[in-house]
Amino acid sequence: MSQKFIAKSRRLRSTIYSSRIEQQGLTSYTVYNHMLLPAGFSDSLEQTYYHLKKYVQIWDVAAERQIQISGKDASKLIQLMTPRNMTNTKAGKCYYCPIIDDNGGIINDPVILKFNNDKWWVSIADSDLLLYAKGLAIGKKFEVEIFEPNVNIMAVQGPKSFDLMNKVFGSKILELKFYNFDYFQFADNKYLIARSGWSKQGGFEIYVENDEAGLALYDEFFRIGDEFNIKPGCPHLIERIESGLISYNNDIDIGDNPFECGFDRFVDLDSDIDFLGKERLKEIKKEGISKKLMGVTISANEIQITGSLNLFYQNKLIGELRSAVYSPTFKKVIGMAMINKPFFTIGQNFEINLGDKGDKSIHSGTVCELPFI
C-alpha cells in the first residue's frame, strides 16, 4: 500500500510545536480533534519503540484538546455525562471517564482534571465533546461556561522522564503521584503538570497555557536532554497496544457501551447519581453484553489497519479487528478486537484475511486478555 501525503490547511490546525518537530525528523501525521498529531519519525517504528521503553521522549500531543467546563452547574454537567461516580473526586486529581449518550454509547473517553467543583478540564479523545456539552447545557439550562482554552500539551514519556523532569523542575516533581496534577516552576513561568500520559513507560503531561513558555521549555528539554538520550516522539502504536491503552474511534466507538469496553469499574449503577444512559446500562447489565473488546494475537509478520477487519471461526463471523501492529517483543501481530458473544473467551481461535485488494492471505489468530504486558 503506497503512502499518501496529508494536505495541510487551517482546518487541520498546526500546534505550537509543529515547526520544531518537523525539523526533528517528523515524517507522518494523523489528525485528532481537528489538529495535527505526530504519528511517525525518520527512525523506524521499532527503533522508536525500543527508545521509548529505555529513554525519554518529548511528544507534541497538543491535539489532546481541553474543554473547560466552569460555573455553578459544572459538576452537575460533568456527572451527567459520565457513569463514573464523581461525588468524592478531589481537586488536583485526574479521572479517566467514559462519556456516554442516553443510549449508553461511548462518545469520548477523556481524562478529566478537577480544579474544584466549579472548574474542570476535560482532556478529550477525538470527538467534539464541546458540542455535546454545549447542547446538554443549553437544553438543561445549566449555568456553565464551556470553551476550549489555548492549552497545548507536551508529554514527557519514558523511564528517563523522571531524571529529565527532576533536572528541570527540581526533585519536588518526583513527589507528584500518578494521576495527580500541580503547578511547577521553570525560569519565570509556572506549568500545570500531571503524572500521566498515553504510554505505560512512566512520565508526565505538561498542560502548556502560554505558547512562549511552552516553547522555551521544549527547547530547554532538548538543550539539556542529551545525557538521557532525549528524542522527539509520539503516541506509539506498538507500545500502546501492548499496554492495552484504548484509542477512541479505533478500538471503541459510539456503537459500544462501557461494559463491552471493559469499563465496568467506571460505571456506578448502585448510587443515586444522575447520569445519562443509566437506565439503559442497567438493562444491559441485566441482559449481559453481546460483544467485548479483547486482545488478539495473529501469526503474521506485518499488518496495516485502515478499517475493521472481520474475524472468522469455522466460517462464522465472530468479531472484528480494530487496531493491530507487529510486536517485536511477541514476534507476531497483536491487536484489539471487538469479539461477539459467546466467542470472547481467552484461547478462542479465529482466521483473518490480511490480503490486500481482494487477494487472499489467511492467517490464524487467538483471542487473549488485555493488556498484553
Add this chain to the structure above:
Amino acid sequence: MSQKFIAKSRRLRSTIYSSRIEQQGLTSYTVYNHMLLPAGFSDSLEQTYYHLKKYVQIWDVAAERQIQISGKDASKLIQLMTPRNMTNTKAGKCYYCPIIDDNGGIINDPVILKFNNDKWWVSIADSDLLLYAKGLAIGKKFEVEIFEPNVNIMAVQGPKSFDLMNKVFGSKILELKFYNFDYFQFADNKYLIARSGWSKQGGFEIYVENDEAGLALYDEFFRIGDEFNIKPGCPHLIERIESGLISYNNDIDIGDNPFECGFDRFVDLDSDIDFLGKERLKEIKKEGISKKLMGVTISANEIQITGSLNLFYQNKLIGELRSAVYSPTFKKVIGMAMINKPFFTIGQNFEINLGDKGDKSIHSGTVCELPFI
C-alpha cells in the same frame, strides 16, 4: 515546506471508494468528519483546475457525512439549531443553513435535505453536529432519533456532468432543479441525487445508501465517461476560493457569527421562530459587526496556508488570512480573510509576511468582494 505522510487507521475512516481512487492517481488526503477526503492527484493543481472547469470529475466526498434527524420533534430541533427560517421549507429540497450555538457562534454550515417534517438529513461540514443535536435533544426531552446513516456521497462536478448523468440516468435527470433532490434509477438500483455540489461548475451529488450499488455506479461512470474526458477529482482549492465557497474551520469557525460570515440572508430575526442565539444575534445586529469575511488578492506567486496569517496596514493588525491559493486566472494569490472593523472595505490595502520559519517576505494585498468569479 516538505510534505508529510498521513498515518492511516480505523479512526480516520476510509470510504467505500478509497481503494478505487488510490488506484487512479490519488496522492494526498485531508481528514473531514473523521474520514479520509481526497485532496490531490498526480495531475497538478492547475491541471485539475482547468479540467474541472471544462469536463467532468467524480469526487469521493463520502466525508460529507449525513446526520439523520427524525421523529415527532425533528422539525423543532432543526429550527432550534439554525437562524434560517425553516417554516415553509419543502420536501425534496436542499437548504444551506448556518448552525449556531446560544452565543451566535457558528458550529457547522451544512446543507439540510428535507424528506418531510419528520425526517431530515443534515449533510455536515467538519464538526460533530451529531453530538450537538444529541445534547440538545436530550436536554430538551425532544422525541427524535439522531444517527449517522451509512451514506457515502459521490459528487459529479463540471460542465460535462450533465451529459454524463443524462447518459446513465436518462434525460429526466436534467429536469432536476438546483438544490432539489429526487430518486433516479440505474440498473437495479435507485439513487438519491441532488443538483448540488461544492463547486460552481455545475453538477450533482449522489447520496449512495448501498455500498455495492455505489461502486457499480462509480465503475459505470468510468466505463462510459471517456467521451466526456472523465477523471477522478476532489473539492478544488482554486475553484472553491474563486467561487467564494466557504469551508468551515478554514474560513469561519465558532468564534464567528452569521453576520460576520455574510450569512445575513440566512438569519430571520423578525418572525417568531424559536432558535438558539436569537437574542444574541439581535444585539449583534444592533451593535454592528466587528469583523467580516472578505476576499483578498495578494501580489505573490505561491502560498501554502497551514494556519491564520496576520494582515497589517500601517503596522496595525487589521485581520487574518484563513485560506489562500495562487489563481492561474487572476495571476496572483487569492484568498478569504476575516478583516477587522473598519478595514473591511473593498480596496483596503494591507501587507502580509509570507516568509517561512521566521524569514521575512513581505507582500502587498488588497481587500475585495466575494466571490471572485
